[in-house]
Amino acid sequence: MIRRSLALALAAALSPMAAQAADLLQVYEMARNGDPQLSSAESTRLYNKEGQVQAMAALLPQLDGSASLTRSRTDYDGISGSVTTKSRRYAVDGTQTVFNWSQFANLKAEKEISKAADFTLESANDDLIVRTSAAYFNVLVGIESLAAAETNEAAAKKQFDYADKRLEVGLAPITDVHEARAEYDQARANTILARNNLKDYYQALTELTGQPVTGLRALPEEWRPEVPAQYSNVDELVSSAVTDNPALKAQGLQVSAAESSVSAARAGHYPTLTLGGSWGKSAQWGDSTGAGTQTPDTTTNSIGLTLSVPIFSGGATQSRVRQALAQRDIQQDTFEQQKRALDRNTRNAYQTVVAGISEVEARRLAVVSAQAAFDASQVGLEVGTRTVLDVVQNQRTLFAAQVDYVQARYNFLQNRLLLAQATGKLDIADLQDINRMLTQDAESKLQNANDAMQQ
Secondary structure (H helix, E strand, O other), X not given: OOOOOOOOOHHHHOXXXXXXXXXXXXXXXXXXXXXXXXXXXXXXXXXXXXXXXXXXHOOOOEEEEEEEEEEEEEEOOOOOOEEEEEEEEEXXXXXXEEEOHHHHHHHHHHHHHHHHHHHHHHXXXXXXXXXXXXXXXXXXXXXXXXXHHHHHHHHHHHHHHHHHHHHHOOOOOHHHHHHHHHHHHHHHHHHHHHHHHHHHHHHHHHHHHOOOOEOOEEOOOOOOOOOOOOOOOHHHHHHHHHHHOHHHHHHHHHHHHHHHHHHHHHHHHOOEEEEEEEEEEEEEEEHHHOOOXXXXXXXXXXXXXXXXXXXXXXXXXXXXXXXXXXXXXXXXXXXXXXXXXXXXXXXXXXXXXXXXXXXXXXXHHHHHHHXXXXXXXXXXXXXXXXXXXXXXXXXXXXXXXXXXXXXXXXXXXXXXXXXXHHOOOOOHHHHHHHHHHOXXXXXXXXXXXXXXXXX
16 A cells, blocks of 8 residues: 655654554544555556556557467378478567557547546545544544533432432432432433444544554643634635545546547547568478478568558447447536535535534533533422422433534534535645644543542
């Protein structure tokens, strides 16, 4: 697999002893070295580029060498006897295309396919960035979701114990205990589900990198989203996407290649002109030469032009033209569909990023409000102004708000990368910018939640 290092500074971090702990950039570098999809894309590019070499080779001189040694025997009917003859020959034959429109058009098509292969690989690299970030963020969301689930479970257990004690002293009805128990059981189920999801997220990240990764970095609590200055005009972003998106560029070149293939198919009706030449030596000996003597070596030189004019091919040429036209139409329709989808996806990504700022802030305030409501309901329960059901409902609301807030934060970062990918501007600098935001130990919050459960 062909790889380019992000920076020499990553070499130490990616050593076997340090492979278990990595930030977003390090995980991406691991994925570049271990992702089978990117490796396949690189091999596909090399495969497609050889087509241009082969098409060019067909227009260059073709030389063939040959050598033969022959023994023949002739028996005569009605006459006793036979004649044995031996001969040898070696020669060099060469041809050079003078005019063959099919080969010229095929070379042009292969050049377009070769250029398309470069853009396809660039698109695969961009796709690896967003796939790596998505897998990385899923782990972070999974960690914080599990931490929230464990905190919720600890609170539910505390609430259940409190209701049970109040029942014992006659201060609460049995229905409060049942409600608290139901919430506790639900919280335990949520924790189990969150733990299983986190294991799967880690496994998905391992699928990309080829090795387990832990010790990830997460967003700090005080982080607030911002839209980069270059994302200020959606029409300019769409224009940039149509011009610079590598996947669309590759498809445009496929259309050009299909046009050249139509020209190559039509060339089946055209004559071809070939320059040919040969040089050879031959000799013969045996009974026919007299007493087994050898004839002198005979040298033959020739050069000439060959004009080949197609007359009738059973309709195969017309069929190949129709086939090439259909293939061109397929490529053109694919290009148009891809262009329209890119327009829509770019606009949607832009709106999602812009709206993401408000969403993250709204989700944060929802957590604050839910926490305040939960705390107030607990105080109200102690003084008798709230019921266990009120506390249970507020606790459930707080858990959902915490999970939604975590998801919104990392969705915003992922959508930034998706927008850059759509516009064809995605590169390692975008990943570096996001990586600088990840300054907190992701598993510290999970450890705090575990400690709370133990208390």
